[in-house]
Amino acid sequence: MDDEFGGCDKKCTFPFDVLSSKNILAVSKCPKLCSVLLISDETDLTVQQLKNGLKNLKTLIGGIYVFSTSFKDLSFLDGLKTLKSKYNGIDISMNENVVELGFKNLTSFTGGSYNVYGNDKLLRLGFPKLKNFTCATKDCYTNVMFSNFMEPKFCVTTQEMKIFMVNKKTTISSYGKVCDLPKNSSNKKMCSVPTVGCEELIGNLTIGAKFDVKKVKSLxxxxxxxxxxxxxxxxxxxxxxxxxxxxxxxxxxxxxVQNNKQLKTAKFPKLKRIVCGDYNCAVFKNNNAALLKDLDSCWAIRSAITQDRFFISSSSPLFNNKMCEDLEQKKTTKKTGTTKKSAKKA
Structure with missing residues (x-):
């Protein structure tokens, strides 16, 4: 195995193979392991046996693939603190009974991908201690994908979303919801309705004609x-x-944003990133005509969306159903037309 992170003991370097009763004993002796752990329906071990076999594992250089199992929990991964990989990462998919992922002590993830999908009963991702989430090299991006269409109670915590979003070197493809604010929460920096001093709002921000802007100054x-x-x-x-x-x-x-007749610019003072699951991520309709000439704002919003989109049509904001390219073309056409008229007069 090509180990770019400093090396493992030869006794703790294993080829890509299904984790089973044949190799779990050798793996169990390694606090630092170089391998891609593959756990599937071919794994002939129970959750408890896996837990015993992986209890010493703290650092994994390689990746974890868990798919098509019948496990209800992945608590055998609770001991892992650090995962490093250039191309691999975490892939947990098609586990029909799993409710929560078992990464309760993972603090650092450096990898090429993080994919969680097709786990119909999944309720939480479960990364309470994760602090470092990044890519292995300067030129790569970590692809983050998580979804659960089958379980309406599935949600992602604000702490998890912040880790994914704030890192500029991640691309995010996600479908679900952010977990509700806990009842009787004493954290004044978080809110479910606009409140003075609130920095993180869980829920829609609806702004009408008489909206008190003081409530979102800190948001x-x-x-x-x-x-x-x-x-x-x-x-x-x-x-x-x-x-x-x-x-x-x-x-x-x-x-x-619709029917705001005085709105002349779509510029946001500090907006850096927009994550969304909808095809039309940002919609502006029937506002002031000046918005159709505000190309800088259109491209700025486009840039905030494009981090997570590969196609122009799904990353551009729409201004009266027109993409940034359409607005720019219209502006260029008008300039060209003016030049021709001037030439005729001359």
Whole structure:
């Protein structure tokens, strides 16, 4: 195995193979392991046997693939603290009974991919201690994918979303929802309705004609849609600290701005990233005509979305159903037309 992270003992370097009763004893002796662990329906071990076999494992250089098992939990992964890989990472898929992933002590992930999908009963990702989430080299991106269409209670914590979003070297493809704010929460920096001093809002931010902008002055992260309709605002300067928007509902845009007749620019002071599951991620309709000339704002929003999109049509905001390219072409055409008229007069 090509080990680019410093090497393992030869006795703790194993080829890609299904983890089973034939090799679990050798693996069990390694606190640091170089291997891609493959756990599947061919694994002839129980959760407890896997737990005993992996209890010494703290650092894994390689990857973890868990698929098509009948396990209800993956607690045998609880001891793992560090995972490093250039091309591999974590892939947990098609486990019909699993409820929560077993990474309760994982603090550092450096890898090429993180995929969790097709686990119909999954409720939580379960990374309470994860602090470092990054890619292995300067030129790579970590692909993050998690989804569960079958379980309506499935949700991602704000702590997990922040780790995924704040890292610029991740691409995120996700469908689900962010977990609700715990009842009787004493954390004043988090809220479910706009509140003075709140920095993270879980739920949609709906802005109407009489909205009190003081309530969102401190807002940094919105886990929901920004909906603004029928207001007299001329810009978005009332959101001076908003940096991230994440809407994981595949049926909703992250930004929905309509019928604001005084709105002349779509520029956000500090917006860095928009994560969404909807094809039309940012929608602007029937606002001031000046928005159709605001190309800089269109491209800035496009840049905030494009980190997670591979196709132009799904990353561009829509201004009256027109993409940034359409607006730019229209502006260029007008300039060309003016030049021709001037030439005729001459």
């Amino acid at each position: 940094k992260i919105l886990y929901g849609s920004l909906i603004m309709k029928g207001t007299n605002f001329t810009n978005f300067n009332f959101l001076p600290n908003l940096t991230h928007i994440a809407q994981l509902d595949s049926m909703l845009p992250a930004i929905d």
